[in-house]
Amino acid sequence: MAIIRKEPFGRLSDGRAVDRYTLRNTKGTEVGVITYGARLVSWRILGPGAKFLDVVLGYANAASYEKDDTAMGGVVGRHANRIAGGRIVLNGRTYQLERNTGSHGQNHIHGGFHGFHDQLWTAEEAYEGVLLTYHSRDGEGGYPGNMTVKVLYSLSNDNELSIQYEAVSDQDTICNLTNHTYFNLDGYQAGPVLDQKIQIFADRYTWADAESLPDGRILPVDGTPMDLRRLTRIGDHIDDDFDELQMGCGYDHNWCIKDEPAVSGLKKAAYAASGRSGLTLTCYTTLPGVQFYTGNFLKGGIPGKHGVEFQRRTGFCLETQYYPNAPANPGFPQPILKKGDTWKAQTVYVLRPED
Numbered sequence: 001m002a003i004i005r006k007e008p009f010g011r012l013s014d015g016r017a018v019d020r021y022t023l024r025n026t027k028g029t030e031v032g033v034i035t036y037g038a039r040l041v042s043w044r045i046l047g048p049g050a051k052f053l054d055v056v057l058g059y060a061n062a063a064s065y066e067k068d069d070t071a072m073g074g075v076v077g078r079h080a081n082r083i084a085g086g087r088i089v090l091n092g093r094t095y096q097l098e099r100n101t102g103s104h105g106q107n108h109i110h111g112g113f114h115g116f117h118d119q120l121w122t123a124e125e126a127y128e129g130v131l132l133t134y135h136s137r138d139g140e141g142g143y144p145g146n147m148t149v150k151v152l153y154s155l156s157n158d159n160e161l162s163i164q165y166e167a168v169s170d171q172d173t174i175c176n177l178t179n180h181t182y183f184n185l186d187g188y189q190a191g192p193v194l195d196q197k198i199q200i201f202a203d204r205y206t207w208a209d210a211e212s213l214p215d216g217r218i219l220p221v222d223g224t225p226m227d228l229r230r231l232t233r234i235g236d237h238i239d240d241d242f243d244e245l246q247m248g249c250g251y252d253h254n255w256c257i258k259d260e261p262a263v264s265g266l267k268k269a270a271y272a273a274s275g276r277s278g279l280t281l282t283c284y285t286t287l288p289g290v291q292f293y294t295g296n297f298l299k300g301g302i303p304g305k306h307g308v309e310f311q312r313r314t315g316f317c318l319e320t321q322y323y324p325n326a327p328a329n330p331g332f333p334q335p336i337l338k339k340g341d342t343w344k345a346q347t348v349y350v351l352r353p354e355d
Helices: 062-067 243-248
Strands: 003-011 017-024 030-034 040-046 052-054 087-090 093-096 122-125 130-136 147-155 160-169 197-200 202-208 214-220 252-257 267-273 279-285 289-293 317-321 343-353
Touching: 003 062, 017 122, 017 147, 030 147, 197 289, 202 243, 243 252, 252 267, 267 289, 267 317, 279 317, 317 343
Parallel strands: none
Antiparallel strands: 003 017, 017 030, 030 040, 040 052, 087 093, 122 130, 130 147, 147 160, 160 343, 197 267, 202 214, 202 252, 252 289, 267 279, 279 343, 289 317
16 A cells, blocks of 8 residues: 655646645655646656656646646546547437547547546545546536546555546446556656657557548558567657658557456556666556557647656657547447446556566
């Protein structure tokens, strides 16, 4: 059980107070989570030279997070990633979601203009860690149903950070939650991640167009720069003359995680490593896909921790999820939450020195 410390983290523009909870394990590793957006704001671990290294990009106060437009560190929902035209059909009825991305704002992303990462959650200490709760009203973002979401962050003494999600709704609705943390294994202030390495445990990926919308095709990675089944330097193929990378301005795609026997339902999704810091990050999840995003559209502008501005490709995301644009592609696993059911998912990130 981690030691938990609560402290103020500033106020939002409307005066509401934001709290920070810090989880500390017996190794001295610390994880910081705030009530605004249920965001992961720091992850400090003992690195080379017996110095602590914070591998999570983030800001120093609530006001800066409120200005952020990258969902940095946040819990994203009701639907992570994109939905074409912002249209979903449930039980024969069409719902129009908020359209907040794509050409001329024609598509839906990350829950709309004010997704879960832009909401103030309540929090309480739990035996396992910190439990955050948010009540999403019927019609919020265009979605049907009153939904209650709970997210539990817990940190083990083996430096395993678990994020457990639960959601219930009083109507059939869509639910596809993820975490949008940007990692840099050399520390948040270290600059581009191109020399760090990535491995994704997937033989296939979902093809996506210039607006990052999959059209239903699930393609093999063989013979393409999308083949990351072996540990690969992130910068080796990121700008290759390949349609997916050119349209996405680098890696910003969903891989279909191998459906192999898993421990407690957790499948290995990805593994990252830095030769500079000697740290590794392994991602496990119960969800079917993972979005590997290399921060291609980070552009600074808001001073982060210790005044650092996060420029292009200074962090990478491993967003576990249902496939993007799933409601428009019935052949994909569908993120439908039925009235009265409980939607559950878990993602675990393991941060350790390289063996």
